[in-house]
Amino acid sequence: MTILVTGATGIIGSQIVHRLAEQRATVRALVRDKSKYKGPASVEPIQGNMSDVASTREALKGVDTLFLLNAVSADEMTQALLTLDLAREAGIKRFVYFSVLNSALFDDVPHFAGKNLAERVIDTQGFPATVLRPAYFMQNDLMFKDALKAGVYSQPIGNVGLAMVDARDIADAAAAELLRRERAPHLLPRTTIELVGPDTLTGIDIAAIWSSVLGRDVNYGGDDLAAFEEQAAKMMPGWQARDLRTMLRAFHRYGMVPGQDARATLEGLIGHPLRSYRAFAEETVANW
Secondary structure, eight states: OOOEEESSSHHHHHHHHHHHHTTTTTEEEESSGGGOSSTTTTSSEEEEOOTOOOHHHHHHTTEEEEEOOOOOOHHHHHHHHHHHHHHEEEEEEOEEEEETTTTOOOOOHHHHHHHHHHHHHHHHOOOEEEEEEEEOOHHHHHGHHHHHHHTEEOOOSSSSBBBOOOHHHHHHHHHHHHHHHHHHHSSSEEEEEEOSSSSOOOOHHHHHHHHHHHHOOOOOOOOOHHHHHHHHHHHHHHHHHHHHHHHHHHHHHHHBBOOTTTOOOOOOHHOOOOOOOHHHHHHHHOOO
């Protein structure tokens, strides 16, 4: 039995590969350049690109379980739909799809809408899959180191609240679910799991945590989305900066609030308490 992990060199995929290798699973890692692969020696790197049908088809040969993660890109939706279709062609019966929390609710956010469409294809085509729906990653805030040191939490996430989740808990859950499907004696039914943290936090809440951890005032920078987009466009393509602005606009309206039993379900799957934002901040500062 073989598991193919796409997105295998990213923040989430690389951790999943290591966890599966530790469990002695047979794993392939889809990578853009095999010569740069630095994962576990027991994992087979497969060079390919989900925008390239030939290399994706080759990577899927002999695979029993697929972990499908599409990074945010201009052709993310095309990559997801092509890969699902090629996986069906290859006869793969076990799937874990990496979606996002609120994919249906955030219908005007491009990378959310693309994931929602992929979920709909999974359902209409009858793929026996687990759909993972992660909230905002705590580790995304590592990019704000300089601003935090200057006394500002600058991500304009709003005042409804996000159930931010640690990337390590995400990887724990994904690996556990891949192994559950891979090792089951029969196909498991379609299911959805929300990947969330233990607390639902606003921008003001997060600034207060950093103030406590750093031992000095950290203020919330406010909710000016136009200023955010202008600054982001200096560091990334304009389409991506606009995509993120629409996401933050949705955060202001809806937040990212988990379902009633989401936290208990997730802790049951990963077998340990969820990591908190405060613990993440304390660990981050200790490593500065």
